[in-house]
Amino acid sequence: MGDPGDDTLCPIAHSTGLVGDRWSILIVRELLIGQGRFQDLQAQTGATSQMLAARLKRLEADGLVERHAYSQRxxxxxxxxxxxxxxxxxxxxxxxxxxxxxxxxxGEPTATRMFHRTCDTELELDGQCPSCKILVPWTEMRGQPSQAWAEERARRAAAFSDNLRKA
Incomplete structure (x- = not known):
């Protein structure tokens, strides 16, 4: 039997069949911010290597992700x-x-601040630019991790590297 969403016209059912789980969404988040190497994806998502490999294969098969060699030997x-x-x-x-x-x-800090590329003004949470008074399309946004989230990510990467060295 195929995907449960295969027998419906509902685009939500089809979409969640592709990216409707935590791991796929976190992988896409990481790829959107420029993290593309397996080890980095594993460190930042917390997925096991088997889970990550399976999700990447599925995302690749579904046409959302491409693999590119960065080392031959x-x-x-x-x-x-x-x-x-x-x-x-x-x-x-x-x-x-x-x-x-x-x-x-x-009181928890914002993880990512979003800016309007045109005027470099920080956007409101809903994507409104306070300077230009427009709803900014995602293609005109630039993200910047907050200091707290950047530090969290650095700690996660360091801990992951330490665990690899100890293994």
């Missing part, structure tokens, strides 16, 4: 989003907005 690949994968950005931004509004603890 030994052969190693990095992963990049295709145009189909990059167009998940509005979904990621919607999850970010919802999470900032409804999931974070009181």
């Amino acid at each position: 030994p052969l190693r690949h990095e992963y990049r989003l295709t145009p189909k994968g990059r167009h998940l950005m509005p979904v990621i931004l919607a999850l970010r907005t919802w999470g900032e509004q409804w999931v974070k603890s009181e």
Whole structure:
């Protein structure tokens, strides 16, 4: 039997069949911010190597991700989003907005600040530019991790590297 969403016209059912789990969404998040190497993806998502490999294969088979060799000896690949994968950005931004509004603890800092590329003004959570008074399309946004999130990511990467050395 195929995917449960195969027998419906509902685009939500089809979409969640492709990226409707935590690991796929976190992989896409990482690829959107430029992390494409397996080790970096594993460190930042917390996925096991088996889980990560399986999700990357599925994302590649579904046309969201492409593999590119960055080393021949030994052969190693990095992963990049295709145009189909990059167009998940509005979904990621919607999850970010919802999470900032409804999931974070009181006083917890924002993880990523978004800016309007045209005027370099920080955007409101809903994507409005306070300077230009427009809703900025995702293609005109630039993200910048907050210091707190950058430090968290650095700690996660260091811990992952330490665990690899000890293994």
